[in-house]
Amino acid sequence: MWVCLLLWVSGVLGQKDMKEKLFAFPKESVNSHVKLLPEHSGPFIEATVCMRFHSNLTREYSLFSLATETKHNAFLLFYHPAPRNQLLLSIDNKDQYYDLQGNNFTEWTSLCATWNSSVQAVWIDGKNYNKNRISDGNIKANPIIIIGQEQDLYGGKFNISESFVGEITDINMWDKALTDDNIIDYFAANAINGNILNWNNLSYNLTGGVNKHPYADPYPCIPV
Template sequence: MLIWLMLWISGVWGETDMKDKLFAFPKESSTSYVWLLPEYLGPFSEATVCMRFHSNLTREYSLFSLATWRKENAFLLHYYPGKRNQFLLSVDNQDHFYDLQGNNFTEWTSICATWNSSTLVLWIDGTKYTKNGKWDDVNITAEPLIRIGEKPYIYGGNFNDSFVGEITDLNMWNKTLTDENIMDYFAADEMSGNIINWNALYYVTSQDVSIKPYVDPYPCIPV
């Protein structure tokens, strides 16, 4: 808890209902990011993160980073654009690459990543990418630091691969969501994480990050 006390002292602390709001990252920066403070510090033997975002970046960037003092990439979502067009899901410092199918993240995109000891699944706008295997002792046991906007290469240290764009509806659970749960998220149903809850978000902002209204680009129209 000492780490979170230091963040509270050094940053702008808030607990906010972020429904219909977003974080905007307007430009490349080594100092603009958001710490997300979990409601529960673990340990985690499985987890799910869902979020919506868009970006015009043509270089690689990180969307979500959970680091511990033991593991730099305890849970990382990272994108490689262009001809490579790969998404990296790193869990417990083990990298897993997914070849994507013609994605264009310049439009609003919904993404979920979920993992346990036997399955890692990446969902992008309803398309499912699965890797099966056996990962012994996949567990986040040390105190997590969760950040969006930039990826810490060492625990609390240097930063790179900054994100430029907008992020909203970010939730995290300490369980593997079912396919039905994830499709509900894509359909914009009200789903709140028990680790990170977008509708009751604890966060610390740094430098050039702003909160703006979010307007659903694909609203459901009553019949």
């Protein structure tokens, strides 16, 4: 009884190979989310995040929210729909916007964002969007990583108008800036797994109305 009560209070804990599975967020919510537990806690002076997803939302929403105790946008991927049609990549609370040139993410999309002290880049479906240098920045230790919501405080203060509705799969994170060849490998669905978040050995805490499902195409990607 106490075990059941603990799971009900804290959410559903899991650790498993998520290959050929996805997280589905069926409706907007102020609390539904998945907390992804990293393999190690940093700090990080460079990083790459890759994921595949789709959504029919026409409002803005968060895709990947990593917060530290001092920076709630330590590594944030956030979509602004038309007329802006921009993807925000925020590192160490420093924002950079990328014009998406018509891509609205309603179809399965493969996305990578990579960063170190000299380069910052976003790749979408095999296309490299312009790179932008940043002068400094780092991600402090003990991050909280959440999909489905955006953290406006460390681990919380969610806003329903920024919640994600749709499906997300194949999330990986590395403590380095991947090379162009590495990223092309990800888009080509080759075996490339993160050392911070590894979709094939993922630890997570699921809260609220999030579901896990299999999906027909285990690698919704584009030919390269």
